[in-house]
Amino acid sequence: MCCISEEFVMFDKILIANRGEIAIRIIRACRELGIETVAVYSTADRQALHAQIADQAVCIGGPRSSDSYLNTRAILAACEITGAKAIHPGFGFLSENSRFVRLCDKCGIKWIGPNAAAMEAMGDKANAKIAMMKAGVPVVRGSEGVVKDMEEARAISADIGYPVLVKASAGGGGRGIRRADSEKELEAAVTAAKQEALQFFGNDDVYIEKFIVNPRHVEIQILADEQGNTVHLGERDCSCQRRNQKVLEESPSPIMTPELREKMGEAALRAARVYGYYNAGTVEFLVDKDLNFYFMEMNARIQVEHPVTEMATGIDLIKEQIRIAMGLPLSYRQEDISLTGHVIECRINAEDPKQGFRPCPGKVQSIHLPGGFGVRIDTAVYQGYEIPPYYDSMIAKLIVKGRDRSEAITKMKVALSEMLIEGIQTNIDFQLNLLRDKEFESGIFDIGFLNRKNLS
Amino acid sequence: MALEDLFKVVKDRFKEDKKIERKTDSVEIPKDLLFKCPRCGTIAYREDFLKNKQVCSSCGYHARIGYRERLAMTADADSFVEFDAGMTSLNPIDFPGYEEKVAALREKCGMNEAVVTGTCRIRGYKTVIGIMDSNFMMASMGSVVGEKITRAFEYATKNKMPVILFTASGGARMQEGIVSLMQMAKTSGAIARHNEAGQLYVTVMTDPTTGGVTASFASLGDIIIAEPKVLIGFAGRRVIQDTIRQQLPDDFQSAEFMLENGFADMIVDRKNMRSVLAKILKMHNYIKADKIPGKDEAV
Numbered sequence: 001m002c003c004i005s006e007e008f009v010m011f012d013k014i015l016i017a018n019r020g021e022i023a024i025r026i027i028r029a030c031r032e033l034g035i036e037t038v039a040v041y042s043t044a045d046r047q048a049l050h051a052q053i054a055d056q057a058v059c060i061g062g063p064r065s066s067d068s069y070l071n072t073r074a075i076l077a078a079c080e081i082t083g084a085k086a087i088h089p090g091f092g093f094l095s096e097n098s099r100f101v102r103l104c105d106k107c108g109i110k111w112i113g114p115n116a117a118a119m120e121a122m123g124d125k126a127n128a129k130i131a132m133m134k135a136g137v138p139v140v141r142g143s144e145g146v147v148k149d150m151e152e153a154r155a156i157s158a159d160i161g162y163p164v165l166v167k168a169s170a171g172g173g174g175r176g177i178r179r180a181d182s183e184k185e186l187e188a189a190v191t192a193a194k195q196e197a198l199q200f201f202g203n204d205d206v207y208i209e210k211f212i213v214n215p216r217h218v219e220i221q222i223l224a225d226e227q228g229n230t231v232h233l234g235e236r237d238c239s240c241q242r243r244n245q246k247v248l249e250e251s252p253s254p255i256m257t258p259e260l261r262e263k264m265g266e267a268a269l270r271a272a273r274v275y276g277y278y279n280a281g282t283v284e285f286l287v288d289k290d291l292n293f294y295f296m297e298m299n300a301r302i303q304v305e306h307p308v309t310e311m312a313t314g315i316d317l318i319k320e321q322i323r324i325a326m327g328l329p330l331s332y333r334q335e336d337i338s339l340t341g342h343v344i345e346c347r348i349n350a351e352d353p354k355q356g357f358r359p360c361p362g363k364v365q366s367i368h369l370p371g372g373f374g375v376r377i378d379t380a381v382y383q384g385y386e387i388p389p390y391y392d393s394m395i396a397k398l399i400v401k402g403r404d405r406s407e408a409i410t411k412m413k414v415a416l417s418e419m420l421i422e423g424i425q426t427n428i429d430f431q432l433n434l435l436r437d438k439e440f441e442s443g444i445f446d447i448g449f450l451n452r453k454n455l456s
Numbered sequence: 457m458a459l460e461d462l463f464k465v466v467k468d469r470f471k472e473d474k475k476i477e478r479k480t481d482s483v484e485i486p487k488d489l490l491f492k493c494p495r496c497g498t499i500a501y502r503e504d505f506l507k508n509k510q511v512c513s514s515c516g517y518h519a520r521i522g523y524r525e526r527l528a529m530t531a532d533a534d535s536f537v538e539f540d541a542g543m544t545s546l547n548p549i550d551f552p553g554y555e556e557k558v559a560a561l562r563e564k565c566g567m568n569e570a571v572v573t574g575t576c577r578i579r580g581y582k583t584v585i586g587i588m589d590s591n592f593m594m595a596s597m598g599s600v601v602g603e604k605i606t607r608a609f610e611y612a613t614k615n616k617m618p619v620i621l622f623t624a625s626g627g628a629r630m631q632e633g634i635v636s637l638m639q640m641a642k643t644s645g646a647i648a649r650h651n652e653a654g655q656l657y658v659t660v661m662t663d664p665t666t667g668g669v670t671a672s673f674a675s676l677g678d679i680i681i682a683e684p685k686v687l688i689g690f691a692g693r694r695v696i697q698d699t700i701r702q703q704l705p706d707d708f709q710s711a712e713f714m715l716e717n718g719f720a721d722m723i724v725d726r727k728n729m730r731s732v733l734a735k736i737l738k739m740h741n742y743i744k745a746d747k748i749p750g751k752d753e754a755v
Contacts, residue, residue, distance in 0.1 A: 012481050031470060052463040055470075073499045076485055083481045103501075107485050384459055 010326060011035055011086045011110065016050065017075050018090030021380045021397060022304075023050035026088050029318035038082045040075060042068035044388040049380040056082050063390045069093045072100045079109050086110040086325060088318075092392065095301040096123070112325040118275040119300045126169035126207040132295045135274045137267045140286070140294040142209025153190050153208055154183060160210045166190050168197030169205035174244040176200060179211055212294065214446040215286035217241065218253050219299075220268035221309045223320055224278045225330045232265035233315060234339045236308045240434065242357070242450045247427075248434060249305040250344045251312045254405065254443030255291065264293055271298055280306075280321050304347070307378060307399045311343040341401050342408040346416065348379075348396040350387050352425040353456035361389040365423030370415040374401040387424060395426070405443065409435055430455055493517055495685070509726045518683040518726055520663050522565070523572045523587040526622055530730055531576035531585065538574040539608060545569065545600045551631040561592050570595040570625075573608040575617070579734035580744035584612040586621040590664070594626035597669050601629075602639025605673060609646035609657075618656040618742055620733060623674040627667015640672035647676045656740045658733065661688050661711065661720065675719070679736060682711035682720045683729075 015038040016026045023039060027050065030037045039054030044063035051057040058078040061068035068074070070093055079087065087109055089095040098116040105111070113119075122128055126145045133139050141160045146169055147153045157164045157180065166189045168176025176197035178189035190206060198204040216239040224230040237253035238246045252261075268283035282303050284296040306317045315332065323331070351357045363386045369377050379396035381387070387395060400415055402408030416432050433455040439445050491505040492498070496515035505512070509529055510519040527536055544562075547554045562568055570592040576585050586608050588595040595601075605621070612619045628636035647657060659677030663686035670690050674680075682688060689709035697704055707713045714720040724732045 047459040049463065052460065053466045055467065073490060073501070076489075079483045080485050083483055085481045085483055103489070106489060107483060109483060382462070384462075 011322070013038060013055075013082065013084045014086045014088055014112070014322070015040065015075070015079050015082065015084035016054070016088050016090065017069065017094055018088075018092070019045055019048060019050055019069060019380070019391065020394070021378045022090040022302075024053070024380050025378055026090060026318055027054050029316060029322065032316075033319060033322060035322070038078065038084045040069070040078050042390070044390055047385060048388075049382060049385070058082060063388065065093065065390065069391075072097070072103060076103065076107055076109070079107070084109075086112055086322075088112040088321070089301065091301050091304055096299075098123070110325055112279065112321050113302075114277050114279050114281060114300045118277045121275045122277075122298045122300055124169060125167065125171060125297065126205065128297070129207070129209075129295070131274050132271055135270045137271045137274075137295045138293060140209040140212060143207045145207060146205040147190075147208055150187060150190065153186060156208050157183065157186055160208075163211040163213070164208050165211045166193040166206050166208055168193060168201055168203075169207055170201035170203040171197060176206070212286050212288050214448055215288050215294075216253070216255060216445075217246075217284065217296075217447050218256075218264070218287050218293070219282050219284040219303075220264055221303075221306070221317070222268050222272050222277075222281050222283060223317070223324070223330060223332075224272055224281070225324050226278045226327055227329050228276075229330045230269045230272055231330060231332055231334045231337060232268050233309050233313050233317075233337055234261060235264065236305055238305065239445055239447045240440070240450055241447050246305065246347065247450060248344065248346050248431065249308050250342065250405070250408070251308045252339055252342065253287075255287065257291075260291055260293075267293070267295070271295060279324050280317055304394070304397070305345055307376060307397060308343045308345045311376065311399055311401045312339045312341065313337055314340075341403050342405045343399060343401045344408045344412050345397055345399045346412060346431045347394050347427075348398060348419070348421075348431070349393045349427045350395050350424050351393050351427055353427050353430040354425075357427070357456075359389070359393040360425040361387040361393075362424045363387075364421060366420070367422070368418065368420040369396075370398070370418035372415070374411060375415050376400070381421075395421075409441065494519075511726050516684050516725075518663060518686060520590050520624070522591055523567065523589040526587050526589075526662075527572075527576070527585075529726070530587075530622075530733070531578060532580065535577040536574055536585070537576070538572060539611065540573065540604050542568060543600050543604060545598050545632065547631075548599065548635045549631075549633040551633075554631040557593070557631075565589065565592045567592060569600040569604065570597075571601045571604050573604045575611075577745050578620075578730060578737065581734055581737040581742050582617065582745040583737060583742070584608050584617050584619045586619070588622060588624045588662075588669075590624045590626075593629065595624045595669075596626050596629035597636055597639050597667075598629035598632040599635050599639065602636075602642050605639075605643050606646040609643070609650045612655060613646075613650045613653045616653070616655060618658065618737060618740065619650065620658045620660065621673065621677070622660045622662055623665045623669055624662045625665060625667060625669035625674075627669060637668065640668050643673040644676060647673055651678070656737075656742075658736060660724075660729070660733075661686060661714075663687055664689075666690065666692075679722075680720045681722050681724050681729075681732070682714060683726060684711060684723050686711045688714050688720070 013036040014030050016023045027037045037054040039050045039057040040060045041051035042063050060074035061071045094100050098119040101111045101116040129139050143156045163181045166178045176193050178193040180186040180189035193206050194204040218235050218237050220235050221233040235253050236249050236251045238249045240248040271283045280302050282299040285293040287293045350360045352360050367383050376399040381395045400411040402411045413435050491500050491502045493512040495517040498514035510521050571588045573586040657677050658679045661682040665674050665688045711723050
């Protein structure tokens with residue numbers, strides 16, 4: 001540890017505004033730091049692990065997320081009654097709700113994450129893109145900001161060349177995006193994207209960019225402290241996606257070279273510095289077949305797949321987040337960070353791949369988890385636990401580390417084979433099929449490859 | 457063992473490890489951050505509640521608001537010209553402590569009496585307007601309230617103008633005794649002459665409209681509008697129940713009950729009030745005043 005800043009504030013107690021395995025992950029980090037934890041839970045989560053093992057637990061409302069895990073008033077009240085002076089939001093739920101960040105500020109509660117202004121700036125996709133271009137971060141060619149009318153849309157599309165994507169400026173989660181392969185299709189694409197954007201985001205601003213054919217999804221993890229120091233922790237390749245949902249992540253990316261990593265890492269740090277970003281964040285890039293990379297967006301929170309980076313670098317990202325929020329400077333410089341071996345993470349979901357990946361909540365009759373050298377499991381499921389139907393279907397993350405990709409794949413196969421969950425359907429066999437797939441094994445694939453296959 | 461207690465031992469083991477003596481921190485939520493609805497108990501951010509024109513987003517409760525806020529959400533900006541701003545009451549029956557009470561309220565509410573009258577434009581349509589403010593002695597009707605309303609109607613009659621009156625009142629002002637009750641007849645007479653002159657009178661009943669006000673000018677509108685769920689009545693619920701010795705329906709004296717029984721013509725949400733009033737004025741052939749650029753929108 002370097003010197004301690006004058007603004008250093010040790011937290012006694014952190015409230016975790018989340019559930020499931022990420023809440024457990026954060027509770028563990030807090031315990032290691034000697035910090036007390038407050039869990040919040042919905043009435044459907046009385047038996048949930050996070051509510052049981054935290055030092056204190058407060059019920060914040062009914063089963064629906066809007067009544068509980070998104071109920072900011074109840075969460076602030078929970079801080080007040082427990083005296084928790086900091087909130088860790090995890091991912092999803094309130095993690096990117098800048099308004100809540102501002103409310104926490106007003107109540108003197110420290111948000112373990114970036115500041116509201118950076119969050120808002122990142123959320124405005126069209127303007128974020130202009131800012132990235134100015135900062136020298138490569139972006140996909142397209143309109144400079146919002147497209148005013150059809151005439152402009154046609155001119156821009158003709159200039160950058162078809163196929164193009166029409167995207168909602170306020171968009172996210174794959175909503176408000178339409179593809180046009182020719183000028184004939186453009187008007188319909190713009191109209192449809194605008195309609196969906198208005199419906200979901202209350203704002204029909206759209207922008208246009210070149211559609212990158214068969215790219216990979218490669219993201220860079222960054223850490224930045226409140227003193228302005230930044231480091232990147234290498235990449236995660238998240239090209240194994242099913243309908244825009246990540247299924248398996250790995251690091252390093254099979255296509256990565258040390259030169260490309262340095263370039264992408266530098267670009268990610270430039271992106272973070274544009275908005276004075278601090279705490280943990282992820283900069284997502286598309287990489288085309290010629291290894292050109294383009295800024296996609298920045299996620300202003302910890303991510304599901306963060307253990308991949310932790311295993312590759314040996315750095316505990318959650319503890320770093322808390323240390324940064326306490327006002328401590330980064331304890332690593334860029335040259336201290338190195339990636340070793342090969343890490344793979346499989347997301348284990350309570351879903352039935354044979355029935356269109358329909359979620360399968362229910363009671364876990366029996367469970368056996370794998371272990372051994374280089375195997376890590378992050379989960380909140382235990383024997384006898386009933387998975388409620390109200391929340392995300394991800395119930396565990398299985399992470400393995402091998403010396404190289406081939407050893408990691410083998411290790412993952414061994415671990416997955418040992419993993420038994422009775423009582424509910426899971427995607428364990430689907431994950432095994434993916435690991436056995438020749439295209440996956442070759443390492444040469446793109447974000448569309450899982451959608452083109454049937455591994456169920 | 458219940459599933460809820462299965463992992464208690466985890467907590468216990470961890471506690472054994474803790475050595476550090478902790479100071480207890482406290483978090484204080486600023487008092488003005490939240491609003492609790494008095495009807496349904498829902499807690500909302502005050503900022504959202506104010507943005508929603510002080511209507512509870514959960515149950516639709518229309519909170520009581522002062523005349524300034526009412527004027528701001530009803531009239532075109534800077535269009536209001538007040539009548540009789542300085543008029544204040546005497547103490548006609550020497551009611552003990554009345555002068556002091558009124559003086560204290562003047563100071564606190566920043567207004568001289570429980571009603572404010574004048575002219576304004578609503579989306580360009582010029583009208584006489586009166587707004588009762590329940591913060592001032594529960595907007596009870598004394599000599600000044602009666603006189604200001606009467607004068608407003610006389611002005612409207614003379615100038616061939618409509619009158620829109622936002623009513624709210626606990627009833628006649630007991631501190632002025634019989635003089636208060638006389639205001640019922642006086643205002644009703646002025647309204648009758650305004651009516652004979654062929655001019656429009658619109659009442660908007662807000663929370664609460666009761667007593668002598670309901671029994672006089674509040675119920676005399678050509679069109680009677682009510683805000684949702686507000687209390688409208690003459691005598692109190694318990695008084696009536698004890699007199700007639702019958703159980704009253706749950707929604708007795710609500711705006712909805714009044715509408716169902718023909719005592720109100722329509723219920724209008726606060727967010728639509730301005731446009732509904734403008735439409736009514738338009739339908740009755742009142743002409744838009746000269747537009748002030750950038751201030752008046754089309755109906």
